[in-house]
Amino acid sequence: MLANSKISNKMDSKKVTTSSENSYGKSLKGFFEEVTLLTRFTVRFFKELIKPPYEFNEFFKQSYLIGYKSLPLIAITGFIMGLVLTIQSRPTLAQFGAESWLPAMVAVSIIREIGPVVTALIFAGKVGSGIGAELASMKVTEQIDAMEVSGINPFKYLVVTRILSATLMLPILVILSDVISLYGAYIGVNLKGDVSFDLFFIKIFDKLVFTDVFPAVIKTFFFGFVVALLGCYKGYNSSKGTEGVAEAANTSVVYASLMIFILDMIAVQVTSLFS
Amino acid sequence: MKKATGNKIRLGIFVSAGFALLIVCIYLIGERQQLFSNTFHVSGIFKNISGLQIGNNIRFSGINVGIVDDVEQLTDTTVKVDMLIDNDARKFMKKNAKAIIGSDGLMGNKIVIITPGTYGQKPLADNDVIATEQPITMDDILIKLKVTGDNAATITSDLAIVMTNIREGKGTIGKLLMDTAMANEVDQAVVNIKQGAGGFKQNMNAASKNVLLRGYFKKKKKKDEEKDKK
Numbered sequence: 001m002l003a004n005s006k007i008s009n010k011m012d013s014k015k016v017t018t019s020s021e022n023s024y025g026k027s028l029k030g031f032f033e034e035v036t037l038l039t040r041f042t043v044r045f046f047k048e049l050i051k052p053p054y055e056f057n058e059f060f061k062q063s064y065l066i067g068y069k070s071l072p073l074i075a076i077t078g079f080i081m082g083l084v085l086t087i088q089s090r091p092t093l094a095q096f097g098a099e100s101w102l103p104a105m106v107a108v109s110i111i112r113e114i115g116p117v118v119t120a121l122i123f124a125g126k127v128g129s130g131i132g133a134e135l136a137s138m139k140v141t142e143q144i145d146a147m148e149v150s151g152i153n154p155f156k157y158l159v160v161t162r163i164l165s166a167t168l169m170l171p172i173l174v175i176l177s178d179v180i181s182l183y184g185a186y187i188g189v190n191l192k193g194d195v196s197f198d199l200f201f202i203k204i205f206d207k208l209v210f211t212d213v214f215p216a217v218i219k220t221f222f223f224g225f226v227v228a229l230l231g232c233y234k235g236y237n238s239s240k241g242t243e244g245v246a247e248a249a250n251t252s253v254v255y256a257s258l259m260i261f262i263l264d265m266i267a268v269q270v271t272s273l274f275s
Numbered sequence: 276m277k278k279a280t281g282n283k284i285r286l287g288i289f290v291s292a293g294f295a296l297l298i299v300c301i302y303l304i305g306e307r308q309q310l311f312s313n314t315f316h317v318s319g320i321f322k323n324i325s326g327l328q329i330g331n332n333i334r335f336s337g338i339n340v341g342i343v344d345d346v347e348q349l350t351d352t353t354v355k356v357d358m359l360i361d362n363d364a365r366k367f368m369k370k371n372a373k374a375i376i377g378s379d380g381l382m383g384n385k386i387v388i389i390t391p392g393t394y395g396q397k398p399l400a401d402n403d404v405i406a407t408e409q410p411i412t413m414d415d416i417l418i419k420l421k422v423t424g425d426n427a428a429t430i431t432s433d434l435a436i437v438m439t440n441i442r443e444g445k446g447t448i449g450k451l452l453m454d455t456a457m458a459n460e461v462d463q464a465v466v467n468i469k470q471g472a473g474g475f476k477q478n479m480n481a482a483s484k485n486v487l488l489r490g491y492f493k494k495k496k497k498k499d500e501e502k503d504k505k
Contacts, residue, residue, distance in 0.1 A: 057279075064282045068289045172293030179296050205303045206339075209330060213300060 041233050045163055048156045058161040066127050066162070066228075067169030074177045077122055082110060082181030086188025099193065103200050104207035106185040111208065115178040116216050117264055120223035123170055124256040128231040131162050132252030135235025136245040144236070159236060163228040170224030171217055211271065219267040226263060227256040308342055313362040315401040316344070319374040319387075324354050325410050327376055327385040333358050334377075335389045340364040343387060358387060358405075369396035370403070376410040 086106050093099050135158060138144050147154040182204065189195050231252040238244040305311055308330065324346065333341035341360035349355050360368070369392025377388045389405070399405065440446055444453035451457065483492045 060283055060286060061279075063290075064286045068282075068285050071289065172290055175293045175296050175300075205307055208300075208304050209308070210301075210304055213304065217297065 037237070038229075038233055041236075042229060044155065045160060045229070048153070048160050049164065051156075053156075055157050055161050058157055059165060062161045062165040063169055066165045067172060070123060070126055070169075070173060071176065073126060074119055074122060074173050075180050077118065078115070078177035078180040079184040081114060081118055081177075082106065082184025082186075083188045084184075085109060085114065085181075086185045087191065090188075090192065100203070102189055103185065103195070103203040106188075107182060107204040108207060108212060110181045110185070111178050112212050112216050113264075115181055116174050116220050116223065117260065119174045119177045120170060120220065120227065120260045121257055123166075123173065123224070124227045124253055124260060127166060128227045128256040129249040129253045131166075131228060131231030132235040132238075133245055133249035135159075135232060136238035136248035139236065139238050140241050140244055155236075159232045162232055163225060166228030167221055167225040170227070171220040174220045175217070211274070215267060215271040219263065222263050222267070223260050226259045230256045230259065309359050309361060314341065314359045315362055315365055315399075316357060317360055317368075317374075317399055317403050317405050318355055318357045319405045319407040320349070321354050321356060321376065321407050322352055322409055323412065324356060325376050325385055325412055327356065327387065331384055332379070332386045333360055333389060334386050335360075335364055335368065336391065338364075340389075356387065360389075366398050367391055368399045369393060370399060371396050371406065372399060373406045373408050375408045 086102060089105060090099065090102060093102055093105070135144075138158070144154045144158070147157065186195075186197065186200050189200060234248040234252040234255075238248040240247070302311070327343060327346065329343050329346055331343045332339045333343065341358055341364075343356060344359040345355075345357040347355045347357070356374075358374070368389060372392035373390045375388045375390070377386055378384075379386050441449040441452060444450055482488050
């Protein structure tokens, strides 16, 4: 009896190990499958991008929705970001008697790093999830299939226009957000001090160099591309009905946010190689 | 249709504003780096540039007039620094001007400070080599500070020995301050001097009334009165 129970215990533990190994193997296999599908999706995007006809009207419409319509949200967060960063940095700089460095320090932080990354994250939250949910709901309600039947290339019409718009609109949003952040920083500096706008302006541009501005702007093209690409990919390939819509919206934001940080890390390394 | 046109106009304004701000930003940074202004080249040879980098400011009379264009190691002990300076400042920089590497505040970047040179000299020309002075590095200051500290330590130890001797009543000052017997003797000496001075005064009064010396004292009194009148 005892011997039998020992044997059955051993068999149970073996079963657990095998099933966990299987689940790891499955998830690893699933990850590589996903990478392959995403690569195919990206290659298809570039192919469809250069191939006529071009959906200019849809591109302008998406640019308006993705870029212009995101401006109020980006402007508010940018302003708060500049203001808060200035207020938080002041005590530390005051300890060294270096309060006069506040405008330059805040400007370099915003333009190099905080502005592009925070704006891209908010953009991922608003635009990435929106694209994911919109395409997923079109997929589950078979609107995409209907488009194909009616002779419209849904990939070109829905995916290419959205990815291109996001890639081009995010850098503009980041530039505007940076400027609004700097205005917030100017107000932050003047909450406890008295610095004229001219002096604030001179102090900022005294310390800024091209290697602060160009890499920061260039990386935002990649951020915009990744946000829209993941949103489109998740939405375009969604299934499982309404549950799939929620999943597409959620995963596109999560993966886009993660990719923004990974791309930022790579961008910093590449920039430090050249500067 | 009308709405679509309105949206396109809004989008156009949005994109134009973004581009305009980027161009303004590029122009302002470029202007600070002398990209759009009329400039001339000057170079200087230094032994040690103390971390000076390309892009650091050139300062003349406290005004930023240019930037460091290039830094090149010539030999194991010489470094050539090329400077790009605004042409408007050239007329004030004479041939015997000197370049010194300084610091922008206590924690700031390195800068090149150019002294104006003497009046009457010709202004610097394009591609001139300017005279340089070696900067005072933090290491130099620390070495001098160490020597001063060592000297202060020697002085304070000598002073401690002197104070111990004084406290123990050794030496003239020690005896003067600490020896009570000597203090009594000094007191007695002062009393004796007072008594001696009193006796001397009496003798002089007696002498002034003596027949032999009275004439001399009268003449002296007259001379003193005449002096006072004058």
